[in-house]
Amino acid sequence: MTRQMTGAKMVVQALKDQGVDVVFGYPGGAVLPIYDEVFQQNDIRHILVRHEQGAVHAAEGYARSTGKPGVVLVTSGPGATNAVQGLTDALMDSIPIVVLTGQVPTFMIGTDAFQEADTVGITRPCTKHNWLVNDTEKLSDVMHQAFHVATSGRPGPVLVDIPKDVQFASAEYTPPAKATVSHYQPQVKGDMDTITELVEAIENAERPIFYTGGGVINSGPAASQLLRELVSATGFPITSTLMGLGAYPASGESWMGMLGMHGLYEANLAMHDCDLMVNIGARFDDRITGRLDAFSPGSKKAHIDIDPSSINKVIKTDIPIIGDIAHVLEDVLKVWKARGRKTNKAAVAKWWEQIEEWKTVKCLAFTQEGKTIKPQYALERLEALTKGHDRYICTEVGQHQMWAAQYMGFEDPNRWMTSGGLGTMGYGFPASIGVQVAHPDALVINVAGEASWLMNMQEMGTAVQFRLPVKQFILNNERLGMVRQWQELLHGERYSHSWSEALPDFVKLAEAFGCKGIMVQDPADLDDAIMEMINYDGPVIFDCLVTKHENCFPMIPSGQPHNKMLLGEDASTKDAIGASGAVLV
Amino acid sequence: MSALKIKKGSSQHSAYNLRPTFSDTVESHTLAVIVDNEPGGLARGIGLFSGRGYNIDSLTVAEVDHQGHQSRITIVTRGTPQVIEQIKAQLGRIVVVHDVHDLTVEGSSVERELALLKVEGTGDKRVEALRLADIFRTNVVDSTLDSFVFEITGTPDKVDAFADLMRPLGLTEIARTGVAALVRGT
Numbered sequence: 001m002t003r004q005m006t007g008a009k010m011v012v013q014a015l016k017d018q019g020v021d022v023v024f025g026y027p028g029g030a031v032l033p034i035y036d037e038v039f040q041q042n043d044i045r046h047i048l049v050r051h052e053q054g055a056v057h058a059a060e061g062y063a064r065s066t067g068k069p070g071v072v073l074v075t076s077g078p079g080a081t082n083a084v085q086g087l088t089d090a091l092m093d094s095i096p097i098v099v100l101t102g103q104v105p106t107f108m109i110g111t112d113a114f115q116e117a118d119t120v121g122i123t124r125p126c127t128k129h130n131w132l133v134n135d136t137e138k139l140s141d142v143m144h145q146a147f148h149v150a151t152s153g154r155p156g157p158v159l160v161d162i163p164k165d166v167q168f169a170s171a172e173y174t175p176p177a178k179a180t181v182s183h184y185q186p187q188v189k190g191d192m193d194t195i196t197e198l199v200e201a202i203e204n205a206e207r208p209i210f211y212t213g214g215g216v217i218n219s220g221p222a223a224s225q226l227l228r229e230l231v232s233a234t235g236f237p238i239t240s241t242l243m244g245l246g247a248y249p250a251s252g253e254s255w256m257g258m259l260g261m262h263g264l265y266e267a268n269l270a271m272h273d274c275d276l277m278v279n280i281g282a283r284f285d286d287r288i289t290g291r292l293d294a295f296s297p298g299s300k301k302a303h304i305d306i307d308p309s310s311i312n313k314v315i316k317t318d319i320p321i322i323g324d325i326a327h328v329l330e331d332v333l334k335v336w337k338a339r340g341r342k343t344n345k346a347a348v349a350k351w352w353e354q355i356e357e358w359k360t361v362k363c364l365a366f367t368q369e370g371k372t373i374k375p376q377y378a379l380e381r382l383e384a385l386t387k388g389h390d391r392y393i394c395t396e397v398g399q400h401q402m403w404a405a406q407y408m409g410f411e412d413p414n415r416w417m418t419s420g421g422l423g424t425m426g427y428g429f430p431a432s433i434g435v436q437v438a439h440p441d442a443l444v445i446n447v448a449g450e451a452s453w454l455m456n457m458q459e460m461g462t463a464v465q466f467r468l469p470v471k472q473f474i475l476n477n478e479r480l481g482m483v484r485q486w487q488e489l490l491h492g493e494r495y496s497h498s499w500s501e502a503l504p505d506f507v508k509l510a511e512a513f514g515c516k517g518i519m520v521q522d523p524a525d526l527d528d529a530i531m532e533m534i535n536y537d538g539p540v541i542f543d544c545l546v547t548k549h550e551n552c553f554p555m556i557p558s559g560q561p562h563n564k565m566l567l568g569e570d571a572s573t574k575d576a577i578g579a580s581g582a583v584l585v
Numbered sequence: 586m587s588a589l590k591i592k593k594g595s596s597q598h599s600a601y602n603l604r605p606t607f608s609d610t611v612e613s614h615t616l617a618v619i620v621d622n623e624p625g626g627l628a629r630g631i632g633l634f635s636g637r638g639y640n641i642d643s644l645t646v647a648e649v650d651h652q653g654h655q656s657r658i659t660i661v662t663r664g665t666p667q668v669i670e671q672i673k674a675q676l677g678r679i680v681v682v683h684d685v686h687d688l689t690v691e692g693s694s695v696e697r698e699l700a701l702l703k704v705e706g707t708g709d710k711r712v713e714a715l716r717l718a719d720i721f722r723t724n725v726v727d728s729t730l731d732s733f734v735f736e737i738t739g740t741p742d743k744v745d746a747f748a749d750l751m752r753p754l755g756l757t758e759i760a761r762t763g764v765a766a767l768v769r770g771t
Contacts, residue, residue, distance in 0.1 A: 120625060121625075121628075124625060124628060124629060124632055125632055125636050128680065129679075129680040129681070130625075132624065132625075149680055153678075154678075182680075183683060184680050307674075307678060308674040308677060308678065309671065309674035309675045309677070309678050311674070312667060312670060312671070313671055313674075316667075
């Protein structure tokens with residue numbers, strides 16, 4: 001049965017019908033009719049953020065930790081432009097979010113009206129798709145399409161721009177079941193001939209490696225389950241990108257740790273020396289490949305990805321499979337089992353011996369000494385003291401992010417929220433808010449640097465208002481640590497503007513917002529302080545003063561291949577980055 | 586939706602497999618993109634080219650299915666085989682794009698472009714312009730005592746050749762439609 005209703009009511013009805021329970025938003029003139037409808041119902045909870053960028057990152061955190069699309073509601077003009085940061089972030093990391101923006105009424109579009117911006121024009125390159133709805137008749141259809149596009153195929157952000165007169169006007173509401181079926185139906189099943197080719201390669205490989213990415217997480221829990229089955233059945237080593245952590249458990253037998261620029265020594269050397277690389281839902285990002293012409297020179301490369309444009313984009317693939325990870329892995333397992341579960345056991349055992357030898361380098365070793373806390377030590381203790389908890393970790397961007405990826409272990413998918421592709425400082429705090437909203441009883445920790453954290457510190461108000469007990473674990477080195485590290489390695493130790501001057505007193509800041517602040521600087525006090533943070537029922541700003549000039553190792557200097565890693569204190573870092581590497585970021 | 590729609594036999598591997606090697610040779614390809622005719626549809630395709638640093642040599646677009654509201658964008662682009670494949674895949678994943686055809690790979694195709702050329706002159710030059718225009722089978726669509734507007738249809742090469750001949754004879758203005766192309770046969 002169809003119903004007449006206003007565009008504004010239609011928006012809220014469509015959200016309900018799409019199973020939305022939370023919206024992150026900020027009101028303004030051009031979305032007042034929708035906010036009026038939000039006011040008159042109780043099914044959808046609205047979380048009022050303090051800045052529209054925070055709303056989108058919160059929706060990203062919600063989406064990544066639940067697998068459901070995150071929803072944002074903001075106004076026209078500045079509301080929409082402030083959301084651009086989060087949209088770009090979500091596009092780079094393939095996070096499904098639906099952003100609804102108000103727009104000036106249709107008859108004023110193009111007149112430079114108050115708070116008018118060409119929202120669909122501005123966001124065209126930073127959304128998977130966007131719509132300007134110029135007729136209430138089309139609104140419910142577009143709303144359902146938006147959810148379909150955001151969550152189908154390679155997920156991503158979409159935006160629906162709704163002029164104010166379209167919100168006021170009435171039309172017939174179309175429920176999801178009666179909505180126009182989109183022609184956008186990405187292929188999920190992989191080509192069986194190519195899958196068989198991959199199975200043959202798995203059977204014959206002498207030095208195989210699974211290289212997995214965020215696509216496994218995006219594909220859903222079934223994909224992680226199938227991946228675990230495949231890894232344990234074949235006994236092949238597995239490494240993952242930053243975005244894929246948790247798909248295979250860190251405690252798993254075949255786990256080698258993260259790979260890439262700050263990845264583990266053994267993972268990177270195995271990538272370099274392998275004879276079969278099976279890329280599952282990763283995209284050969286430049287943080288992973290290093291120097292392209294020296295990337296894993298002797299290997300046959302298989303690539304499973306739902307997005308055809310990821311195949312052969314930067315690395316030539318021998319066995320390309322386009323499809324959804326869960327569907328493809330299911331078929332791979334089926335074919336491999338049917339053909340007798342064969343692997344080259346002797347060769348793979350020898351390969352593991354080699355890997356074990358690389359592991360003896362202990363590339364993450366550090367010494368905690370003296371009266372100052374090392375950031376690695378802080379994270380090692382955080383990991384140890386929170387391990388048993390129902391735990392979600394977010395991060396900002398920089399050294400602390402890499403250390404968190406190195407020193408914390410993730411046992412399940414959807415437990416790790418970080419800005420990988422875009423590298424957005426200021427992502428982690430609002431993301432932690434989104435995660436906590438979705439999982440009210442879980443322990444949600446945002447591992448941050450003081451500089452990143454300040455970029456969206458206004459969201460402290462949101463955390464306090466909605467009683468979201470997010471723990472802001474700030475590794476405070478009073479530096480933009482990663483920038484400083486690059487200036488040390490590349491720019492003759494000229495530390496141009498890479499320190500944090502005039503920092504607030506974080507404990508007082510916490511008190512000013514009405515939550516708890518904890519400052520710790522003595523390693524002997526660290527455990528107690530972390531326990532105090534965990535046990536406090538409410539948001540906490542944890543100010544952990546750490547060594548100021550610690551560098552993040554291991555590191556593949558830009559412009560270098562995987563087997564040219566810097567290993568830390570003992571390694572010579574002088575002139576580590578050559579002239580050709582210097583132009584890279 | 587198959588973004589990598591390559592005819593069987595045009596690649597030695599499976600339908601998903603692309604060119605066997607990454608070659609440095611720059612090729613010119615004519616792509617036909619079938620897209621929903623909606624505001625921003627063209628901008629999505631073209632924004633991709635500027636955003637990712639690809640070349641456009643020629644571009645034509647018009648609605649070809651009025652009932653289905655679908656437009657056909659014909660793009661002539663240049664790049665290494667890897668870049669061409671990437672362009673096709675990137676176009677193919679645009680939500681409003683229904684199909685991407687690489688006419689250069691899918692078999693021989695006919696390509697036509699229409700151009701209008703204004704040639705001004707008197708005396709021998711005017712006579713010579715008209716004579717050459719006749720050889721090139723152009724139509725005279727406007728004439729004054731000291732100018733002609735010629736309409737020429739043909740491949741871009743033919744249009745180029747005619748324009749080169751007209752230049753010393755008083756070519757003052759040229760308008761070109763860009764390439765429209767279809768695969769030959771069924």
